[in-house]
Amino acid sequence: MTSHDHDGPDIDLDALARKYVEEREKRLRADGVGQYQSLSGKFASFDTDPNAPPDFDRDPVRRQADVVVIGGGYGGLLTAVQLRKRGVNNIVILEKGADFGGTWYWNRYPGIRCDVESYIYMPLLEETGYIPSEKYARGAEIYEQCRLIAEKFDLYRDTLFQTLAETLAWHEDRQCWDVATNRGDTIEARFVVSATGLYSSPKLPGIPGIEQFEGPSFHTSRWNYDFTGGNAEGNLTGLAGKKVGIIGTGSTGIQCVPPVAEYAEQLYLFQRTPASIDVRGNRPSDVEWFKSLPPGWQRERMMNFTALTSGVAQDEDMVNDSMTNLFRQPDATPGGRFQDINSEERNKAEILRMETVRQRVDSIVKDRKTAEALKPYFHYFCKRPGFSDNYLQVFNRPNVTLVDTAGKGVERVTPRGLVVDGQEHELDCIIYATGFDFMTSYARESGLTVIGREDTSLEAHWKHGARTLFGMQTRGFPNFFVLTLVQAGVSFNYLHTADAQSIYLADLISHCLENNFGSVEPTAEAEDEWVNLCLERSEARLKFLANCTPSYLNYEGQQSEEFALNSPFGGGPLPYFEYLEEMSREGFASRLEFKALVES
Numbered sequence: 001m002t003s004h005d006h007d008g009p010d011i012d013l014d015a016l017a018r019k020y021v022e023e024r025e026k027r028l029r030a031d032g033v034g035q036y037q038s039l040s041g042k043f044a045s046f047d048t049d050p051n052a053p054p055d056f057d058r059d060p061v062r063r064q065a066d067v068v069v070i071g072g073g074y075g076g077l078l079t080a081v082q083l084r085k086r087g088v089n090n091i092v093i094l095e096k097g098a099d100f101g102g103t104w105y106w107n108r109y110p111g112i113r114c115d116v117e118s119y120i121y122m123p124l125l126e127e128t129g130y131i132p133s134e135k136y137a138r139g140a141e142i143y144e145q146c147r148l149i150a151e152k153f154d155l156y157r158d159t160l161f162q163t164l165a166e167t168l169a170w171h172e173d174r175q176c177w178d179v180a181t182n183r184g185d186t187i188e189a190r191f192v193v194s195a196t197g198l199y200s201s202p203k204l205p206g207i208p209g210i211e212q213f214e215g216p217s218f219h220t221s222r223w224n225y226d227f228t229g230g231n232a233e234g235n236l237t238g239l240a241g242k243k244v245g246i247i248g249t250g251s252t253g254i255q256c257v258p259p260v261a262e263y264a265e266q267l268y269l270f271q272r273t274p275a276s277i278d279v280r281g282n283r284p285s286d287v288e289w290f291k292s293l294p295p296g297w298q299r300e301r302m303m304n305f306t307a308l309t310s311g312v313a314q315d316e317d318m319v320n321d322s323m324t325n326l327f328r329q330p331d332a333t334p335g336g337r338f339q340d341i342n343s344e345e346r347n348k349a350e351i352l353r354m355e356t357v358r359q360r361v362d363s364i365v366k367d368r369k370t371a372e373a374l375k376p377y378f379h380y381f382c383k384r385p386g387f388s389d390n391y392l393q394v395f396n397r398p399n400v401t402l403v404d405t406a407g408k409g410v411e412r413v414t415p416r417g418l419v420v421d422g423q424e425h426e427l428d429c430i431i432y433a434t435g436f437d438f439m440t441s442y443a444r445e446s447g448l449t450v451i452g453r454e455d456t457s458l459e460a461h462w463k464h465g466a467r468t469l470f471g472m473q474t475r476g477f478p479n480f481f482v483l484t485l486v487q488a489g490v491s492f493n494y495l496h497t498a499d500a501q502s503i504y505l506a507d508l509i510s511h512c513l514e515n516n517f518g519s520v521e522p523t524a525e526a527e528d529e530w531v532n533l534c535l536e537r538s539e540a541r542l543k544f545l546a547n548c549t550p551s552y553l554n555y556e557g558q559q560s561e562e563f564a565l566n567s568p569f570g571g572g573p574l575p576y577f578e579y580l581e582e583m584s585r586e587g588f589a590s591r592l593e594f595k596a597l598v599e600s
Ligand SMILES: NC(=O)C1=CN([C@@H]2O[C@H](COP(=O)(O)OP(=O)(O)OC[C@H]3O[C@@H](n4cnc5c(N)ncnc54)[C@H](OP(=O)(O)O)[C@@H]3O)[C@@H](O)[C@H]2O)C=CC1
Pocket: 027, 113, 114, 115, 116, 199, 205, 206, 207, 247, 248, 249, 250, 251, 252, 253, 270, 271, 272, 273, 384, 405, 408, 409, 410, 433, 434, 435, 436, 550, 551, 552
């Protein structure tokens, strides 16, 4: 069978399907998600915050709050803003970093940008009047916008920085959570919102010898500018005369490789799986156009992007970029059939797109062997697609060497460098662009111990996978909300999901406060119903991912009940948003169990 009957290149689809399987099998490992190690124990030094005053100290705080929000990234910020808008002002925000920003606080590596359009990614643009400078904003700009939101909504006064929430314990008699932190704080909170982020737990590869390397080495989310010199804009003068190794070619790797290549004497990029690198097409914002947008434009644009990228045909493609392009191909959305992740149309559209991606490698990279090694052989959406107009070009530089590990990964770290296929590559510095734990274990990723109504820990309650209502609430843990993508409707634009979730939970919390409810939690029936719906609706996605190359999106190729339960809501983001809106509209009259406030 060939793709001859379609526009585009003539492809032997059977041969390609065999190649996809072959490449996938090379990468399957028995240890799956267990192959990685966290930045703790003997790797704790990797977790040092390069941006925080190391000698920070303060007296422990003891106080009462209506709401404790854990995390000062966009999820926490949006939650606090929505609560403020509803007049809920007695809030405490706990944040590990020394400022707001979350992901954008921690990730300051050179070249960092958001891969989602800034006009739909950066929230509250209409309220703050902020105009992003480019279609795809730099990390530093997004970080500054987080700080701007915090200032505008007066959140700094309520925030304890460089503070880690450690344990939460529910007290049914007092209808409150006791929140304890690593700085000895005790906060009695009626409600707790955990917004600890999607990428808050960096991981190192499971290769022996990491601690033996004698030169500097760091994870991209803790970039060591003392060593490299410069900043996220580049100017990495400290790398002059240095041999640098980067491990990882995900979204982070492809962004930090070009600036490192520009300044290092020699860059060795250690690749396990090539990324798909599509056209970026960044450009400065058209300020006149931006100022002409009518009220309500941002949510309309977010909705247009989310609908289109979840397979719901739209009359107009407002964002109009490489991501949305795939979904608006004429034969991709007939009658909305593209919604089915396993449909033939979608399969073909993805194959054709990947072929274009491979052809792009050939058109840019001059050395044939390197070009071959840089070609991805998996379905376009098996991994988060990458976009760059300067990554592939670095392989034409004489000071850049691609060390292709043919799917096996780096073997070993020695005191002097990295070993692949028995050969040692001597290095002055190793940079780990090896990603983050993602939707595996809430307890590990958040670092929190949460003890609910029956003295049960959330870790035990979710031992075999999450059990929630709308991914946000769980029975036995009253007045506790989680913002993640687990069992939630996911948009490629995470901020759209976070926006909908923060509105839901702020509506619900203010509903409880106004009506003197002491606690709220899902009914057992509602939780079961949601979990079953999640399992049922995730079947198509799991079937698709089962044939994908291993990555954090498919539990590194492992199949388990836990993976199914820790997946996003397979019904898609639009029905999910509708569920949440319906709950607010109907005054939270179903699915939840309220208890009256007890007099203290
Ligand atoms: N919005 C944005 O612009 C950005 C978003 N992000 C988000 O963060 C997510 C994570 O991205 P990222 O930080 O790149 O992490 P990823 O998990 O996507 O990539 C990790 C990389 O490390 C490689 N790796 C792991 N172990 C080894 C090993 N033993 N030897 C060699 N290579 C190894 C992986 O190879 P393999 O592929 O074989 O597993 C992969 O290339 C993204 O998917 C995205 O959602 C990140 C950056 C920018």
